[in-house]
Structures are given as structure tokens and as C-alpha cells.
Amino acid sequence: MTALSSWDLMAEGAGQRPALTGRPAKARVLILGAGTSGLVVAHELVKLGYDVHVLEARNRVGGIAWSVRKGATHTELGPGGETQVCTWDEGQYVNAGAWRIPHSHSGILGYCRELGVPMQVFLNDSDANYFYYEGAAAGTLANRKIRMREVKADITGQVNELLVKAIDQKQLDLPMTADDQKRLTDFLVRQGYMDASTRTYKAFADRGEGDPLKLAALLEAGFGNRLRSVPPMEGTAAAPMFQPVGGMDQICQAFARAIGPKRLTFNAAVESVHQDDTGVKVVYKNTKTGKKTELTADYVVACLPLSILSGIDINLSDTMMQAVKRVTYSDSAKIGLAMKRRFWEEDDRIFGGHLYSDLPIGQFSYPSHDYFTKKGVLLGLYSNGPIADLIERPIAQRVEHVLTHASKVHPQIRAEFESAYAVFWKKVPYSNGGYATVRAVSLREQISKVENRIVIGSAATAPRSLPDWQEGAVAAGWQALQSVHERAMRG
Numbered sequence: 215m216t217a218l219s220s221w222d223l224m225a226e227g228a229g230q231r232p233a234l235t236g237r238p239a240k241a242r243v244l245i246l247g248a249g250t251s252g253l254v255v256a257h258e259l260v261k262l263g264y265d266v267h268v269l270e271a272r273n274r275v276g277g278i279a280w281s282v283r284k285g286a287t288h289t290e291l292g293p294g295g296e297t298q299v300c301t302w303d304e305g306q307y308v309n310a311g312a313w314r315i316p317h318s319h320s321g322i323l324g325y326c327r328e329l330g331v332p333m334q335v336f337l338n339d340s341d342a343n344y345f346y347y348e349g350a351a352a353g354t355l356a357n358r359k360i361r362m363r364e365v366k367a368d369i370t371g372q373v374n375e376l377l378v379k380a381i382d383q384k385q386l387d388l389p390m391t392a393d394d395q396k397r398l399t400d401f402l403v404r405q406g407y408m409d410a411s412t413r414t415y416k417a418f419a420d421r422g423e424g425d426p427l428k429l430a431a432l433l434e435a436g437f438g439n440r441l442r443s444v445p446p447m448e449g450t451a452a453a454p455m456f457q458p459v460g461g462m463d464q465i466c467q468a469f470a471r472a473i474g475p476k477r478l479t480f481n482a483a484v485e486s487v488h489q490d491d492t493g494v495k496v497v498y499k500n501t502k503t504g505k506k507t508e509l510t511a512d513y514v515v516a517c518l519p520l521s522i523l524s525g526i527d528i529n530l531s532d533t534m535m536q537a538v539k540r541v542t543y544s545d546s547a548k549i550g551l552a553m554k555r556r557f558w559e560e561d562d563r564i565f566g567g568h569l570y571s572d573l574p575i576g577q578f579s580y581p582s583h584d585y586f587t588k589k590g591v592l593l594g595l596y597s598n599g600p601i602a603d604l605i606e607r608p609i610a611q612r613v614e615h616v617l618t619h620a621s622k623v624h625p626q627i628r629a630e631f632e633s634a635y636a637v638f639w640k641k642v643p644y645s646n647g648g649y650a651t652v653r654a655v656s657l658r659e660q661i662s663k664v665e666n667r668i669v670i671g672s673a674a675t676a677p678r679s680l681p682d683w684q685e686g687a688v689a690a691g692w693q694a695l696q697s698v699h700e701r702a703m704r705g
């Protein structure tokens with residue numbers, strides 16, 4: 215957790231979009247992959263007047279920015295890989311990959327503004343949401359549903375009471391005038407909802423029913439670790455966060471519209487990329503018909519996951535290919551659970567945000583959209599590392615695992631459950647993993663070098679931000695854009 219959160223804190227914005235001018239004589243560029251990075255490169259090259267074409271193995275844009283909705287399908291990699299087809303009602307969806315954008319990610323949000331993608335707030339934290347910790351480590355508060363509102367109020371109220379006592383007993387080791395002490399005490403009493411006459415913290419209506427939970431028990435349970443005075447500017451706990459209305463794939467669909475359908479070929483799985491001094495030949499296979507086609511270009515920008523690129527017949531140097539093979543990808547997974555009724559809103563008055571738990575389902579989240587409608591899709595599981603041997607089990611068992619654990623908090627979940635869709639990225643064709651986990655700057659620098667007519671532009675090469683954010687894909691795309699433009703202008 216510590217490693218992950220320090221990583222998140224480093225995921226700063228992509229910086230300035232490169233301001234490029236000029237159009238080279240030889241300007242035909244093939245872009246491999248229509249994920250966020252490939253579409254950023256394509257969009258910017260089209261604006262510069264290049265002759266651009268994008269080859270995409272799937273029948274859709276977006277790559278990891280995938281919103282699973284009715285009709286979505288994939289067959290898991292590996293022996294006996296199961297096929298799922300999403301049967302949810304029209305309008306129901308879950309973002310299986312990227313799902314939230316911190317306000318500081320000006321690169322990707324700048325494109326939302328430029329392309330007119332309607333955005334809405336993604337609710338990351340909500341005081342109505344429950345804590346539910348299991349096991350001895352949570353002490354006396356184990357296996358109880360406790361609202362964030364109660365936790366916040368009780369920790370703040372009791373800490374403030376201690377401080378007020380210390381001030382009253384002249385124990386405060388801080389030079390303060392009598393007036394300052396009064397002002398501080400008044401602030402603590404008011405901020406912590408303390409009883410002004412007894413200067414103690416007691417139950418009060420706005421925290422919810424029941425007596426305050428003991429400070430020692432709250433700290434022992436570890437609930438306090440989830441509280442900060444303000445949300446950080448960066449990372450998974452940033453606020454505010456945003457999401458496109460209707461699903462994360464709306465950003466890539468807007469890019470595709472701007473680029474134009476004639477510049478995109480779907481169902482085109484690239485198999486080989488061969489460059490020489492005169493140009494680059496790319497062979498792709500039509501995934502529907504099996505037909506192979508050869509295209510030529512002056513330059514290629516490869517925006518494929520490196521887990522895929524490493525298996526392609528491509529004439530990059532040994533040094534480059536060794537570096538490419540060193541890049542690993544997360545074994546991220548998400549399971550969306552379609553519900554007949556938004557019971558979390560109707561019964562529990564929870565509107566978006568997450569469950570704060572240590573259950574073996576990673577993050578469990580409520581949709582931040584379509585409030586007060588009838589149905590909804592819960593994010594039943596979101597993990598970025600293995601959860602026991604879940605990935606090896608049949609999909610029905612993975613879903614059962616989630617329902618078993620989630621029903622400890624929401625007993626209604628079984629009765630309201632309609633159907634699930636599971637995305638375990640290591641088993642998803644054309645991804646072979648979640649986001650790149652490469653952190654070493656030297657490795658990122660190596661894989662972003664131009665080798666004659668080919669440059670890699672997928673998120674793993676991000677010079678700023680990190681590959682676990684679309685902002686990293688934008689930064690990587692901009693870097694590749696600049697490299698290919700400089701190379702092309704040299705001729």
C-alpha cells in the first residue's frame with residue numbers, strides 16, 4: 215500500500231503539449247494501436263498535415279479505456295478460455311480499465327475540452343459509505359458496518375476533546391496568548407461538534423445514531439489511516455476527479471471522430487514491422503477473415519502494449535528488444551455486477567464512492583452516475599495484484615467469491631444480482647496485462663528512443679506522469695509525436 219500510494223503521488227500532469235510546426239516531404243505514418251496513446255499521436259499528426267493511418271486489432275478504439283456495456287465480448291487467453299457476452303440493459307456499463315481522472319491531469323482533460331467530451335464528477339469519497347474490516351486486526355470493530363461519517367466525527371471529536379483538555383489544564387507546549395487559546399478552544403469545540411458547556415464530545419445527530427466509538431478502538435482498527443485533512447492533489451485519492459458521461463471510452467471515441475473513420479482500420483492485428491533505409495513495411499492480419507495485408511509507410515509509431523510488441527516480428531535493435539521485454543504489466547482485474555435495483559441508494563443512502571474494507575475483493579465501488587434511476591452496475595472487485603488464485607478459477611466462481619464477500623456488507627446483493635462481467639487483464643487478448651509497471655527512468659528512456667523509422671509511443675514510455683494513468687499515455691504520445699516529427703523533418 216505504501217509503495218502504491220507513493221507511486222500515485224508521483225503521477226503528475228503530462229506537462230505542455232508540444233507546439234510543433236512544419237510538414238515534412240515524406241509524411242506517411244502508420245500508428246499501431248488505437249488506445250489513448252495511439253489516438254493522441256494520430257490526432258496531432260493529422261493536425262500537422264501528415265498522411266496518418268491507424269491499425270487496431272480490436273473492433274473498437276480505446277484499448278484499456280474500455281467501457282463494458284451490452285454486446286461487449288472477449289474470450290480469455292489460455293487453455294479453456296471462457297467467452298463472456300455482456301447482456302446488461304442499454305445504458306448500463308462499467309469502466310473495466312481507466313475509470314477516473316484527477317483534476318490535475320491537464321493533458322487528458324485538455325483533450326476532453328478540445329473534443330467536446332461531456333464530463334461529470336467522479337465521486338471518490340463519501341461520508342455515507344461504510345467501513346467493514348474483518349479479522350482480529352480490526353479489534354472490537356471487526357465485522358461491523360460503520361459509516362465514514364461516524365468514523366470522522368468520532369475521531370475528530372475525541373482528538374479535539376483531548377486538545378481542549380490539554381489547553382484547559384495549561385498543558386499546551388505552545389506560546390499562546392489567552393485570547394488565542396480561547397479562539398483555538400472555540401474552534402475545536404465547534405469543529406469537533408463538542409458540547410460547548412461540558413467541553414466533551416458526545417453523540418450528536420449529524421454523526422448518525424448510536425454512541426461514539428472509542429478513539430482507541432477506531433485507531434486500532436486502522437480506520438484513521440483512511441483520513442487526511444485534505445485530499446492529495448494527485449493519485450487515486452485526489453479530489454475532484456472526473457469521468458466522461460456515458461463511459462471512459464467516450465474520450466477515445468471523440469478522438470476517433472476527430473481523426474475520421476477513413477484513417478482507422480479495425481480488426482487489424484499487426485504481425486510484422488520491417489524497416490530499412492527507404493521506409494517501413496507492416497503486415498497485419500484481418501482477425502475476422504485471416505487475410506494478410508502489407509502496408510508501407512515512412513514512419514511507424516508503435517502504441518501497442520509492450521507485452522504484445524515483444525512477440526511481434528519487428529526489426530528493432532537487440533538492446534531495444536531486451537528493454538521492451540523487461541517491461542512488466544499489472545495483473546489488474548475488475549468485475550462489474552449488474553443490479554436490478556440501486557439498493558445502495560434506496561436502502562443505504564450511498565451515492566457513489568467506495569466501500570472502505572479489507573475484504574479480499576480489492577476496491578468495491580458504487581456508480582457516480584445515473585443516480586435515482588432503477589438499475590445500476592456495481593464495481594464488485596477491482597484489484598491491481600493477485601487475489602489468491604482467483605484468476606485461475608472459472609468466471610462463475612470468481613463472481614461467487616465477490617458476491618459472498620460483498621453480501622457481508624450488502625445482504626441484498628444476491629437477490630438484486632442480474633449478471634456479471636469479469637475483466638482480468640492478463641487474460642484479455644491484445645492487452646495481456648493491465649498497465650505497464652515500469653518505473654525506472656533509464657528503462658523508460660531506452661524504450662522511447664527512435665530507432666531509424668520506428669518509435670514506441672504507448673504509456674510505458676511516459677516521460678512524465680505514469681503508465682497507470684491515461685495522463686501517462688498522453689505524455690508518452692506527445693513524446694513519440696515530437697520524436698517522429700523531428701525525425702521526419704530531418705528526412
Ligand SMILES: Cc1cc2nc3c(=O)[nH]c(=O)nc-3n(C[C@H](O)[C@H](O)[C@H](O)COP(=O)(O)OP(=O)(O)OC[C@H]3O[C@@H](n4cnc5c(N)ncnc54)[C@H](O)[C@@H]3O)c2cc1C
Nearest residue numbers: 247249250251271277278312313314484648673682683684
Ligand atoms: C484496471 C486499470 C485501471 C486504470 N485506471 C485508470 C484511471 O482510473 N484513470 C486513468 O487515467 N488511467 C487508468 N488506467 C491506465 C490507463 O488505462 C492506461 O494508461 C492507458 O489506457 C494506456 O493507453 P495505451 O494507449 O498506452 O495502451 P492501450 O490502451 O493498451 O492501447 C493499445 C492498443 O493496441 C491494440 N493492439 C494490441 N495488439 C495489437 C496488434 N497486434 N495490432 C494492432 N493493435 C493492437 C490494443 O487493442 C489497444 O487498442 C488504468 C489501467 C488499468 C489496467
